[in-house]
Amino acid sequence: MNMKQSHLKAIAVTFLLTVAATLLLLNFSSSEKKIVEQVRHEYALHDAQYQRALGVMLGPPITGGNRFEALYNGDNIFPPMLAAIRSAKQSITFETYIYWSGDIGKAFADALSERAGAGVPVHVLLDWVGSAKVDEDFLKQMDAAGVQIRKFHKPSWYDIARMNNRTHRKLLVVDGKIGFTGGVGIAPAWTGHAQDAGHWRDSHFKAEGPVVAQMQAVFMDNWVKVSGEVLHGERYFPPVDNMGDGRAQMFSSSPSGGSESMHLMYLLSIAAAVRTIDLSSAYFVPDELTVSALVAAMQRGVRLRIITPGPIIDSQTVRGASRAAWGPLLEAGAQISEYQPTMFHCKVFTVDGLLVSVGSTNFDNRSFRLNDEANLNVYDEAFAAAQTVQFEADLLQSRQLTLEAWQNRPLAEKFMEHAAALLSAQL
Numbered sequence: 533m534n535m536k537q538s539h540l541k542a543i544a545v546t547f548l549l550t551v552a553a554t555l556l557l558l559n560f561s562s563s564e565k566k567i568v569e570q571v572r573h574e575y576a577l578h579d580a581q582y583q584r585a586l587g588v589m590l591g592p593p594i595t596g597g598n599r600f601e602a603l604y605n606g607d608n609i610f611p612p613m614l615a616a617i618r619s620a621k622q623s624i625t626f627e628t629y630i631y632w633s634g635d636i637g638k639a640f641a642d643a644l645s646e647r648a649g650a651g652v653p654v655h656v657l658l659d660w661v662g663s664a665k666v667d668e669d670f671l672k673q674m675d676a677a678g679v680q681i682r683k684f685h686k687p688s689w690y691d692i693a694r695m696n697n698r699t700h701r702k703l704l705v706v707d708g709k710i711g712f713t714g715g716v717g718i719a720p721a722w723t724g725h726a727q728d729a730g731h732w733r734d735s736h737f738k739a740e741g742p743v744v745a746q747m748q749a750v751f752m753d754n755w756v757k758v759s760g761e762v763l764h765g766e767r768y769f770p771p772v773d774n775m776g777d778g779r780a781q782m783f784s785s786s787p788s789g790g791s792e793s794m795h796l797m798y799l800l801s802i803a804a805a806v807r808t809i810d811l812s813s814a815y816f817v818p819d820e821l822t823v824s825a826l827v828a829a830m831q832r833g834v835r836l837r838i839i840t841p842g843p844i845i846d847s848q849t850v851r852g853a854s855r856a857a858w859g860p861l862l863e864a865g866a867q868i869s870e871y872q873p874t875m876f877h878c879k880v881f882t883v884d885g886l887l888v889s890v891g892s893t894n895f896d897n898r899s900f901r902l903n904d905e906a907n908l909n910v911y912d913e914a915f916a917a918a919q920t921v922q923f924e925a926d927l928l929q930s931r932q933l934t935l936e937a938w939q940n941r942p943l944a945e946k947f948m949e950h951a952a953a954l955l956s957a958q959l
Contacts, residue, residue, distance in 0.1 A: 570803075570824050571796070573832065577804040577884045583911065585800060590793050591783045591909070592749075597774030598741030600915055604922065606723040609716055609736040610636060616706040616738075617643040623767045624654045625751045627703045629662035629892070630717025633670075640718050641670040645677035653767065654679045657754055659699045660686040662717070682758040684904075697787050700892045700903040702736075703751050708770045711739045711747040713782075713891050713908050715814065715879050726874050729844050733926070734877040735812075737890050737908060741775040746782035750906050753784065779911040783889070786904040794893055794907065795900035798881065799825050805834045805883050810923045812878035816840045817853045817896040823860050830864040839878070839923070839930050842870035850896075852952030855938070862935040869930035882923065885916045 575581040587594040603609040617624060617640075624647060631637065648654040656674065658666065660683040674681060684699040704712040714736030716722045724731030739747065748768055756762060785794035802809065802825040809829060816838065818826070830836050838861075845851050858868055881889040891907030893899045910916075 599776030632719035634720035648678040815894040856949040856953040
């Protein structure tokens with residue numbers, strides 16, 4: 533190789549490295565401004581002003597006439613979801629991050645295929661990364677039956693910069709009248725009843741009433757992005773009767789349309805708290821602003837209790853980054869407990885015995901700024917009381933970490949945790 537060829541090769545390598553670095557930077561950054569100032573406590577969560585802020589400034593209006601049902605662990609979650617699918621007469625829309633394999637994957641593929649074969653429009657939106665382990669036979673079966681399947685942000689040369697933006701939303705809407713959301717993915721780990729390390733603890737929620745139309749609208753947001761198809765009309769947005777007394781709104785966020793809105797919803801709720809905050813969080817890696825907000829809440833007398841996964845977790849890096857951030861919270865009086873029997877995948881946020889926010893959102897930067905997320909915000913004291921009972925049942929199977937124990941953990945453990953914390957922006 534002569535000098536000229538070597539020079540051209542060096543230029544080509546430099547160009548490729550520059551392109552790769554640029555794409556990496558685009559994937560791991562956002563063009564939107566981040567919230568930089570702490571949200572001050574100006575009103576209580578029970579005040580009308582709080583609900584005006586969430587229903588006007590950030591999310592869709594809070595609507596009444598809803599009924600909710602909490603479902604705990606796979607044996608109680610999947611049967612109602614499958615029953616709803618099998619009962620569909622008008623439409624099915626289904627968006628999920630994880631869809632893998634196993635008997636539960638087959639059950640969903642069979643139910644969705646059967647309805648599509650019977651002439652019901654069935655639309656399935658899978659995240660390209662989250663569904664990477666899907667059994668291809670399931671996709672072929674559903675496609676052959678007429679199920680419309682799309683992958684969210686499948687890599688392409690013209691859109692490679694968006695690979696780091698995933699849809700983490702978990703939504704199932706049947707006939708525009710019944711909706712499900714929560715933490716479960718379609719995989720064997722979510723089956724059973726959290727009886728051992730191979731079967732995870734999780735919660736999912738069924739909704740009926742006017743708020744289901746908001747759940748449908750959140751699905752449509754991403755369906756249009758991936759397909760260009762606008763689904764509308766009575767099949768998808770029928771008149772919906774009042775089904776109960778519950779008030780709720782379906783809250784969503786996306787880097788392409790308000791990546792900070794979910795983060796701000798949590799910050800406003802923490803700032804409005806005056807009595808209690810109970811947080812079940814599968815991935816709890818709070819940023820400095822969130823830590824400051826939680827500390828400020830405790831300083832004005834709010835009791836903060838948090839349950840996170842213990843040693844059984846699908847990402848030790850996340851656990852390490854999480855534990856590295858606990859110091860200020862423990863010093864301020866937070867009760868932080870680690871669930872022991874199995875992986876704890878719940879995402880439930882209960883404030884002042886009124887607000888329960890449930891859905892796909894984790895307390896981490898990935899959920900707050902990088903992923904598409906969706907939460908059902910329920911404003912109902914009876915529902916909140918039931919979630920508090922479940923939270924305390926989970927506490928009985930958790931081990932609380934004291935400030936002294938956290939301070940005295942081994943040096944090697946501290947080093948690994950602080951090393952993991954360097955990746956917090958992507959966790």
